[in-house]
């Protein structure tokens with residue numbers, strides 16, 4: 328097993344390299360995340376497992392030494408799977424509400440634990456859903472990567488929120504919440520402590536951001552009421568997605584927070600969702616112009632897509648209340 332970091336000098340970022348890593352073998356009959364399996368046992372609501380074939384390890388081996396500008400570092404870190412429920416099928420909009428609450432609490436605990444390791448600089452939480460983005464395992468789960476470096480996308484957000492703070496004296500994200508609330512057109516859902524909107528600057532057709540209204544940089548700073556409201560907001564966003572077309576919509580969900588150590592008071596915890604569809608039967612690909620140049624093209628107006636999502640949320644809620652009253 329090899330787990331190493333290789334420096335990409337063109338982009339100034341680390342690539343996580345591992346070999347001997349296999350994809351988890353699975354079949355529905357032997358889903359590794361169902362209760363009663365060797366790794367899972369019984370009597371749990373939400374379960375954290377070590378990834379059996381991790382990209383990063385606590386005792387990593389490298390394949391070679393650094394040479395010149397070709398830097399190699401050990402691939403130190405943790406890769407965990409968070410099994411969100413005992414049910415084999417489902418999504419954040421169908422899990423029992425208690426599970427959602429417990430899910431967020433478990434993430435908070437993991438962040439605390441992982442950041443206690445001095446070598447960990449960042450805890451990246453994400454959820455991939457759907458075969459279209461390479462996830463064939465339907466058992467509801469998320470992943471956590473505890474990384475020995477700050478991810479490039481977060482580096483960019485930190486840099487821009489810091490320079491916004493220096494220039495204007497307020498938080499970039501709080502400013503975005505204020506602008507979205509004034510414009511109203513792109514808001515998908517709002518409760519007392521969270522707001523979900525398709526941002527003015529969206530790059531994916533149905534990209535949705537979920538920001539807490541109170542300013543705090545890290546997930547561990549969330550309070551009880553906010554845990555409840557975040558669970559509610561996640562459920563509503565995913566319900567809108569799953570009511571948009573006549574199928575369960577694949578998406579990536581990422582939680583963006585400040586790094587473990589250091590002072591990042593100007594940063595603001597938030598969640599970003601990127602579904603890859605641009606219509607019922609077409610994907611938006613990160614192709615030549617997007618991936619090769621990082622220039623995203625948006626083929627409609629974000630305000631129109633937000634309208635579609637609001638309608639989808641309403642029809643999802645109508646369906647849910649109809650099934651309750653039956």
Ligand SMILES: [Zn+2]
Nearest residue numbers: 358361415466
């Ligand atoms: Zn299962």
Ligand SMILES: [Zn+2]
Nearest residue numbers: 498501542595
């Ligand atoms: Zn803020």
Ligand SMILES: [Zn+2]
Nearest residue numbers: 484583597599
């Ligand atoms: Zn972000």
